[in-house]
Amino acid sequence: MAPRVLIADKLSPAAVAIFKERGVETDVNTGLDKDQLAEIIGNYDGIAIRSATKITPKILEKAKNLKVVGRAGIGVDNVDVPAATQKGVIVMNTPFGNSITTAEHAISLMLALARQIPAADTSTQAGKWEKNRFMGVEITGKTLGVIGCGNIGSIAADRALGLRMKVIAFDPFLSEERAVDLGVEKVELEDLFRRADFITLHTPLTDRTRNIIDAKAIETMKDGVRIINCARGGLVDEVALRAALDSGKVAGAAFDVFVTEPAKENPLFGHPNVVCTPHLGAATSEAQENVALQVAEQMSDYLLRGAISNAVNFPSITAEQAPKLRPLIDLADKLGSFAGQLTESGIKQVRITYAGAVAQLNTRALTSSAVAGLLRPMLADVNVVSAPSVAKERGIIVEETTREAQGDYESLITVEVTTERQTRGVSGTVYADGRPRIVNIKGIRVDAEFGPSMLYVANEDKPGFVGKFAGILGDAGVNIATFHLGRDAQGGAAIALVEIDGAVSDKVIEEVKKLPQVTHAKPLHF
């Protein structure tokens, strides 16, 4: 029986044509509410969406036949990816198809702000001819601060350079070499705030980027700065920005994305120096055709041939290789993620060593998985397919080494990350139970499973630490699920890896950091 796909958001007709050509049946049914979708999702092997349809755990629960979610676009924040992964549903996106279009939208908004085009248009068409009301600013020679210099940020930077602007960029993953290639000056965030006349945001929304522009940040900016957000709502504190617009500290803001979407009400609405569009960043016929074609191709390939590309939750891999590789792929991803979450500065190099039986397998998929895990804390939806090229673009050297069996383990994977400051290595294995374990951190032996919520502490091996540490967690009502200790020598460097039930607050982390023996403490999520 031919697989069946539901096209649940407005996609270019090119998608239907491709599905048909390939022998995949399609139903186009857009604008369904969550109950209507839940009712029919069980009939489909695939669902193709843009940003309107939410793929929640509830929908996935009803999706008994669903094998693939195809996102015609970049952000998969409307898909509960962990829930989909848990259900074995592949989630694919189209990472590059709308980048140019979105960068162009950011530049359009910047120009619209500089010359107050929307307000001038409304006034002129109302017959007011207010020639003296609309005094603009010139773009040439002004400084554009780009926050997030990935696919879209770097295209926006290129276009701004074409407009003869000076471009400065803050992106912890941007190497000096790449910055030089792009013709931008790599700066710290504080410098960007201090120097930029215009600021444009192009990062994903993560724990690190939420409210990256808040009241405190705005205070440090130039008087009369203008802010453009075409990335994700939540990167800017909208209430703080409104206050700064009211006071005149910020001269203008142009937003395509909002904390709550669809944005029917918003703190920014109604201000004369604000320009808004309804999440139109990707809305050109060219970009929509690109992403529709690509998503239909990818979904058909998967449903008909089992080929996987641009999946955000699984590497590209054949059906025959899957059973052996799956637990090791999971291990590589978790080791990368462990290293990535501990990395605070630019990564120069990552070396992945495969020792023992694993060295005989498809290590490319494993390396991709490790690199994806490493980059995921910093990048929007990096996936196992795109991870190596994303690393290359950012000037990160990825090295792969294979070795004969090493020590006690049938298979051992080591991920070693070199940053501007240090080199840090972590190793892991998979035992007969198929579950990944971390067995070495920075040369210190441990033996711990990965839990959804963990706490990593580096400390000096001195008496008194364990009791006080456990006391802090206990007093905060944090339940310890597992507790693993390791050290390099008596009285030397030690680590504690603790699995906890639920999350731990910043306050608790700060208290742990204050313990005299502790050199580093960080919550980790897997």
Ligand SMILES: NC(=O)c1ccc[n+]([C@@H]2O[C@H](COP(=O)([O-])OP(=O)(O)OC[C@H]3O[C@@H](n4cnc5c(N)ncnc54)[C@H](O)[C@@H]3O)[C@@H](O)[C@H]2O)c1
């Ligand atoms: N408005 C729209 O319609 C529209 C269309 C496409 C994409 N987007 C959004 O635009 C954003 C960027 O997309 P992209 O394709 O360029 O992603 P990308 O992954 O190529 O680039 C994101 C960049 O942000 C950087 N970054 C991560 N954390 C950072 C931090 N704390 N500070 C500074 N930089 C940080 C990363 O290093 C990376 O270079 C995403 O949120 C995406 O969903 C919006």
Ligand SMILES: O=C(O)CC[C@@H](O)C(=O)O
């Ligand atoms: O599909 C859209 O219109 C929005 C797309 C955009 O937000 C993305 O992340 O690709």
